[in-house]
Amino acid sequence: MLNLVLFGPPGAGKGTQAIYLARTFNLVHLSTGDLLRQEITAKTDLGRMADEIISKGELVPDSIVISMIEAKLNTPKTTVGFIFDGFPRTVPQAKALDELLQKHNSKVSVMLCLEVDKLELIGRLLKRGLTSGRCDDADAATIENRINVYNEKTAPLINYYAEQGKYHQIQGIGEIDEIAARLKEAVLKL
Ligand code: ADP
Numbered sequence: 001m002l003n004l005v006l007f008g009p010p011g012a013g014k015g016t017q018a019i020y021l022a023r024t025f026n027l028v029h030l031s032t033g034d035l036l037r038q039e040i041t042a043k044t045d046l047g048r049m050a051d052e053i054i055s056k057g058e059l060v061p062d063s064i065v066i067s068m069i070e071a072k073l074n075t076p077k078t079t080v081g082f083i084f085d086g087f088p089r090t091v092p093q094a095k096a097l098d099e100l101l102q103k104h105n106s107k108v109s110v111m112l113c114l115e116v117d118k119l120e121l122i123g124r125l126l127k128r129g130l131t132s133g134r135c136d137d138a139d140a141a142t143i144e145n146r147i148n149v150y151n152e153k154t155a156p157l158i159n160y161y162a163e164q165g166k167y168h169q170i171q172g173i174g175e176i177d178e179i180a181a182r183l184k185e186a187v188l189k190l
Contacts, residue, residue: 001106002027002081004187005088005097005166007157008114010146011121011128012172013179017114018085020180025187030072031085032065037134055135057145059089059153066096073100081109089154094161110190111161112183114172118147 002025006014015031022029036054039047046064053060069087088094101107116124122143129137136142161167170182 001079001109002187002190003101003106003109004081004083005108005111005161006083006085006114007111007161008172009116009118009121009150009154010143011125012114012116013124013176014085014114016176017180017183018083020176021183021187022083024180024184025081025083026079027081027083028072028077028079029083029085030069030087032060032068032087032089033085035068035072036060036065051135055142057136057142057149059149062090062092062096065089066093066100069097070100073104081106088157091156091160094157108161108166110168110187111157111166112168112170112186113158114170114179116172120173121147 004021004025004027006018006021008014015033018029018031021027036047036050040051040054041047050060050064065087069084073082084097088097097108122140125137125143125146126140128134129139129143136146158167168186170179170186172179
């Protein structure tokens with residue numbers, strides 16, 4: 001199986017590129033952000049809880065997102081692999097993903113990290129906020145907090161995957177097509 005972890009700070013372009021990669025390699029796209037937003041739209045109890053956390057730019061508890069991914073992996077579906085977008089975001093989530101995949105006799109193939117500098121990220125997120133309707137894109141303080149949370153809790157995963165020889169940096173600035181081509185090339189070289 002080909003299991004890609006698409007990684008990078010908020011605004012790096014994970015969602016956009018994950019859709020492209022899923023199409024190119026026939027993978028099932030799993031985005032914890034999208035799954036949480038579906039819960040918010042459906043106004044479930046989980047959605048209400050997630051909405052409060054997401055609008056502050058904090059992370060939803062590990063146990064919740066891990067259960068969501070577990071449920072998806074346990075749903076029988078024929079696929080050549082998965083693309084994980086926005087997950088894992090903490091070391092416990094990465095460990096849980098390894099265990100879940102192991103149960104399915106599989107593993108993470110590579111972690112593709114989109115590199116984008118902070119100024120560019122803030123600009124992109126504020127721009128997206130004008131049209132996305134996402135409360136977490138709407139103000140500079142929340143965006144700043146999301147980037148800080150990323151640096152504190154999520155960036156340590158770079159070491160986690162680097163130690164396994166799975167960390168792969170991809171330049172995330174440029175045209176969408178160019179970045180997509182860089183990602184495709186990295187996967188084809190695996
Ligand atoms: P972005 O990468 O632009 O922040 P996402 O859609 O991936 O967008 O995530 C939006 C928000 O959803 C995050 O800021 C966080 O609050 C929550 N979230 C998404 N995925 C996770 C996760 N794996 N663990 C904890 N919280 C998550």
